[in-house]
Amino acid sequence: MTSTPIADLWPTLPGADTRPEAAYRLLQAAVESFAERGFHATTTRDIATAAGMSPAALYIHYQSKAALLAEISQAGHTATLALVRAAAAGDGGPAQRMRRMVEQFTAWHARARTVGRVVNYELHALPEDAYAVVAALRLDIEREVSALIEAGAAAGEFEVAEVRTAARAVTSLGIDVSRWYTERSSETPEELGRRYGDLVLRMLGARV
Amino acid sequence: MTSTPIADLWPTLPGADTRPEAAYRLLQAAVESFAERGFHATTTRDIATAAGMSPAALYIHYQSKAALLAEISQAGHTATLALVRAAAAGDGGPAQRMRRMVEQFTAWHARARTVGRVVNYELHALPEDAYAVVAALRLDIEREVSALIEAGAAAGEFEVAEVRTAARAVTSLGIDVSRWYTERSSETPEELGRRYGDLVLRMLGARV
Known part of the structure; x- marks a missing residue:
């Protein structure tokens, strides 16, 4: 059994129902990268790549990897x-x-x-x-x-x-x-x- | 009260009594760096610098940061x-x-x-x-x-x-x-x- 996907944990957040699917993919990729390598060793490029997106596309949704960590936390x-x-x-x-x-x-x-x-x-x-x-x-x-x-x-x-x-x-x-x-x-x-x-x-x- | 220094935890390791003081300094610096930023985000240069040594001097004692982690663990x-x-x-x-x-x-x-x-x-x-x-x-x-x-x-x-x-x-x-x-x-x-x-x-x- 794998760990719960991120989207299941999100309903309590403001704006969860109108959030684009790409944002969930980024959050999921960020959780996995942070858990595996730690926050400091993870780059926004790592997260974007794991989510199948370009770094530029990541910045449409999140200003920084710290913004991703803040939302996850x-x-x-x-x-x-x-x-x-x-x-x-x-x-x-x-x-x-x-x-x-x-x-x-x-x-x-x-x-x-x-x-x-x-x-x-x-x-x-x-x-x-x-x-x-x-x-x-x-x-x-x-x-x-x-x-x-x-x-x-x-x-x-x-x-x-x-x-x-x-x-x-x-x-x-x-x-x-x-x-x-x-x-x-x-x-x-x-x-x-x-x-x-x-x-x-x-x-x-x-x-x- | 600060956390216990590394040297106090070392007596149980083989060779502890003949270990040069520089090795303890490196272990202490490695513990602090790993705890603060995580293993993957820490470089051997970070550890050497925190121990007041050059990266070359670190390699006299440890082959890699993984060798430091292994000894600490x-x-x-x-x-x-x-x-x-x-x-x-x-x-x-x-x-x-x-x-x-x-x-x-x-x-x-x-x-x-x-x-x-x-x-x-x-x-x-x-x-x-x-x-x-x-x-x-x-x-x-x-x-x-x-x-x-x-x-x-x-x-x-x-x-x-x-x-x-x-x-x-x-x-x-x-x-x-x-x-x-x-x-x-x-x-x-x-x-x-x-x-x-x-x-x-x-x-x-x-x-x-």
């Missing part, structure tokens, strides 16, 4: 924040919602691992304004996770010594899946999500 | 395997030894985060023979963690559904510390290690 973070928010606002008590959150966050990082790598390991290459946007999205993700842990503790469903450290561990486990998960992994993204859901609930002191 | 993995083995062979029952293993593995990845990033995120840039050596070391680390989980389950101290997934989660939590830990983090490496020790023991179903 913003889209990836917007998608995971949406998923975390939906789980937090779902049915059931805090433990049930946390289980769903971890299942989906984990499965996303397994399926969209190529995007996940770029989004998490090339943060420092972002231009300053794009970094500010992404940092705010990351903070929102962390806050959703922390708030759900606090709700669980208040409801007597969790028992946690340090909410911030626990929230960090929860997101960290999911993010790191992008690093190690491959198409040869023995668990499907959904199986891994369920197992990580069990492990996280225990970590939070829930009786499972 | 081998040293990092040798150091973490040694630490994991020492904890596994230490005093006390499986839960006590697991706690010590997680504390030290976590603190190492916080302290030596720059090396940790290079070692974990540039694996695919390794030449084939060096990759084989490092892959074997990684497998040994995973086996030590799995064996300790199995010993804990056999002794009735742990209760684990899937040993492999649990072992993966334990190492993953520690490795990902290299990504997010900074000198501005509010916890010291040792505090973080203790908190992660608590979380992991819970994850393994130990009564703590």
